[in-house]
Amino acid sequence: MAIVQTRALTKTFRQGSVGAVVGVDLESREGEFLVLLGPSGSGKTTLLRMIAGLEEPTSGEILIGGIVVNDRTPRERRIAMVFQSYALYPHLTVLGNIVFPLKAQKMPRADREKKAQWAADLLGIGHLLARRPRELSGGERQRVALARALVREPTVFLLDEPLSNLDAKLRASAREELEQFQRRVGTTMIYVTHDQVEAMAMGDRVVVMHQGRVRQIGTPADVYDNPADTFVATFLGSPPMNLVPADKVVIGFRPEHLVPAGSSAEPSPTTLSLLLRFENEEYLGSERILYGRVAGGRFDGEKAVSRLPATFHPSVGSGSVLPFQVERSKLKFFDSETGARRGPVPIE
Amino acid sequence: MLAPAILYVLALVGAPFLLAFVYAVGDVKVGSTEYHFVGLHNFASVLQSPSFRRALRNSIVFTVCSQILVLVGGNILALVLKDAFRGRRLIRFLVLLPWVAPVSIGSIGWKWILDSLYSVVNWMLIHLHLVPEFSPPMWLGDPTLAMISVILVHTWHVLPFATVILLAGWTAIPRDIPEACAVDGAGYFRTLFQITIPMLLPIINVALLFGIVFTFTDMTVIYILTRGGPYDTTQVLPSLAFFTGILGSDLAEGAAISIFLLPLLVLVAWRMLRTAHRAEVG
Numbered sequence: 001m002a003i004v005q006t007r008a009l010t011k012t013f014r015q016g017s018v019g020a021v022v023g024v025d026l027e028s029r030e031g032e033f034l035v036l037l038g039p040s041g042s043g044k045t046t047l048l049r050m051i052a053g054l055e056e057p058t059s060g061e062i063l064i065g066g067i068v069v070n071d072r073t074p075r076e077r078r079i080a081m082v083f084q085s086y087a088l089y090p091h092l093t094v095l096g097n098i099v100f101p102l103k104a105q106k107m108p109r110a111d112r113e114k115k116a117q118w119a120a121d122l123l124g125i126g127h128l129l130a131r132r133p134r135e136l137s138g139g140e141r142q143r144v145a146l147a148r149a150l151v152r153e154p155t156v157f158l159l160d161e162p163l164s165n166l167d168a169k170l171r172a173s174a175r176e177e178l179e180q181f182q183r184r185v186g187t188t189m190i191y192v193t194h195d196q197v198e199a200m201a202m203g204d205r206v207v208v209m210h211q212g213r214v215r216q217i218g219t220p221a222d223v224y225d226n227p228a229d230t231f232v233a234t235f236l237g238s239p240p241m242n243l244v245p246a247d248k249v250v251i252g253f254r255p256e257h258l259v260p261a262g263s264s265a266e267p268s269p270t271t272l273s274l275l276l277r278f279e280n281e282e283y284l285g286s287e288r289i290l291y292g293r294v295a296g297g298r299f300d301g302e303k304a305v306s307r308l309p310a311t312f313h314p315s316v317g318s319g320s321v322l323p324f325q326v327e328r329s330k331l332k333f334f335d336s337e338t339g340a341r342r343g344p345v346p347i348e
Numbered sequence: 349m350l351a352p353a354i355l356y357v358l359a360l361v362g363a364p365f366l367l368a369f370v371y372a373v374g375d376v377k378v379g380s381t382e383y384h385f386v387g388l389h390n391f392a393s394v395l396q397s398p399s400f401r402r403a404l405r406n407s408i409v410f411t412v413c414s415q416i417l418v419l420v421g422g423n424i425l426a427l428v429l430k431d432a433f434r435g436r437r438l439i440r441f442l443v444l445l446p447w448v449a450p451v452s453i454g455s456i457g458w459k460w461i462l463d464s465l466y467s468v469v470n471w472m473l474i475h476l477h478l479v480p481e482f483s484p485p486m487w488l489g490d491p492t493l494a495m496i497s498v499i500l501v502h503t504w505h506v507l508p509f510a511t512v513i514l515l516a517g518w519t520a521i522p523r524d525i526p527e528a529c530a531v532d533g534a535g536y537f538r539t540l541f542q543i544t545i546p547m548l549l550p551i552i553n554v555a556l557l558f559g560i561v562f563t564f565t566d567m568t569v570i571y572i573l574t575r576g577g578p579y580d581t582t583q584v585l586p587s588l589a590f591f592t593g594i595l596g597s598d599l600a601e602g603a604a605i606s607i608f609l610l611p612l613l614v615l616v617a618w619r620m621l622r623t624a625h626r627a628e629v630g
Contacts, residue, residue: 087524
């Protein structure tokens with residue numbers, strides 16, 4: 001087990017063009033589940049591939065277990081990687097796939113088969129060893145890919161969107177399995193995804209990336225509750241954080257914090273009251289999402305979204321105006337030019 | 349809807365084939381007007397003839413050697429041409445040329461290159477002091493060298509076709525696979541021989557089967573370079589059939605020789621269809 005560090009890691013694909021990864025400083029912790037989260041093109045996969053040794057950095061350093069590995073081959077880095085496509089060898093059986101890394105290590109036959117059996121049993125695919133990849137379901141393929149990664153006893157697991165090929169239903173159970181798997185083996189995992197739900201659910205810490213740069217690193221609660229800038233604020237959360245401009249700042253609040261003021265509620269110094277004119281409503285079974293605009297006052301015409309439990313409020317008609325409020329302690333403030341988080345400013 | 353296609357195949361393939369079969373069991377000569385059924389007499393006489401046995405052996409040597417060279421060379425070329433580099437388009441075009449150019453023109457070029465008096469190869473070898481000036485190798489005159497020459501020229505001619513097929517196969521392998529091999533700790537040759545080439549086997553199979561058909565039934569290179577000589581040492585079945593049946597006027601025996609090719613080609617065609625079918629299903 002080892003920690004992975006990157007120092008000012010940069011990758012530029014064509015000379016003079018914008019970097020795919022720009023000056024990334026990262027440090028994983030021992031046995032951590034670290035998630036790289038970002039939209040497509042944010043450089044998260046390139047970053048992972050540089051750590052794996054499949055892509056050469058333009059500048060900067062990669063350290064695994066405290067040793068600079070820039071000049072080492074993937075094999076020498078002792079990492080294991082699970083690809084988005086799983087990259088199983090189609091002409092080999094499941095057993096053949098799992099023992100392949102061990103063959104490359106020149107492990108004796110008896111030992112490698114024992115090891116493969118162990119890995120297969122751990123992942124619950126012991127009965128599939130004689131099958132070929134094309135005879136397996138998506139979930140089974142993923143487990144074979146994990147078993148193949150596991151037998152090498154790598155210092156770090158790198159996973160590139162391993163759940164994106166599974167259908168929605170399977171994804172939830174596969175997510176849980178992956179979490180359990182990580183807890184059992186206790187090896188550091190670096191996991192790339194564009195799915196914030198995966199990131200929030202699985203990550204010990206989440207690294208939010210955008211345009212090749214790290215925007216924020218923190219626990220899921222951290223990045224959700226205290227976004228470092230407007231990008232993180234809007235990328236995480238569905239629907240995203242409401243942002244309303246006010247002079248030189250942008251005020252942000254989560255849709256779930258925008259709640260009906262109720263008829264009896266007195267204007268209070270701890271809340272910000274807003275009148276909302278509703279335009280559209282989505283009923284999602286367990287919750288209700290209301291889309292509207294602020295009516296009157298300082299934020300007149302700004303879009304706002306409210307997310308309420310479905311039980312909370314009867315359906316509101318389009319065009320109706322209702323009083324809503326946000327607790328002032330839930331308000332986040334961002335610089336309107338840079339988008340970076342800043343201290344609160346008083347709003348009446 | 350299929351009628352024109354069936355008619356076409358019957359007229360151009362079926363009728364000549366049937367005629368060859370009829371000739372092979374008769375006693376037809378060029379210019380003769382009579383036909384007597386002689387059963388398998390022609391086959392028996394052909395089988396006993398030493399030149400037939402020699403041609404059969406030559407055909408096998410010619411096909412096996414050239415196909416080994418083609419597969420090895422084609423894979424190497426495909427591997428080189430698969431990755432992007434400056435001038436790749438030009439190199440791809442040049443590699444295709446021997447296939448695109450008429451084989452007769454290419455072979456005539458080679459006839460001069462390998463000529464006993466005017467050979468540029470010998471001129472270079474002499475000036476590099478690699479061969480004695482007054483007894484340079486007789487590329488087309490020495491039995492062994494002549495066989496090597498026709499094999500090499502034929503390889504030169506069919507290599508581009510195999511390269512194109514193999515290149516398609518190599519490009520179809522997802523990038524993830526060799527990368528997974530690298531991460532799994534496999535070196536270049538382990539990846540090549542245990543992963544990528546086995547994955548390519550169906551494609552290699554297709555290239556090989558086409559190559560066998562092209563080689564086993566072809567006589568152009570041999571006809572132009574050596575005419576089967578010296579002393580029949582490069583005579584193959586198609587050229588022997590041509591010399592016996594057309595130039596030697598013994599149509600019956602020529603037909604019998606060419607029908608000998610049939611079982612092998614049927615086998616190859618059957619495997620080809622099976623491979624194609626498997627590739628579709630898999």
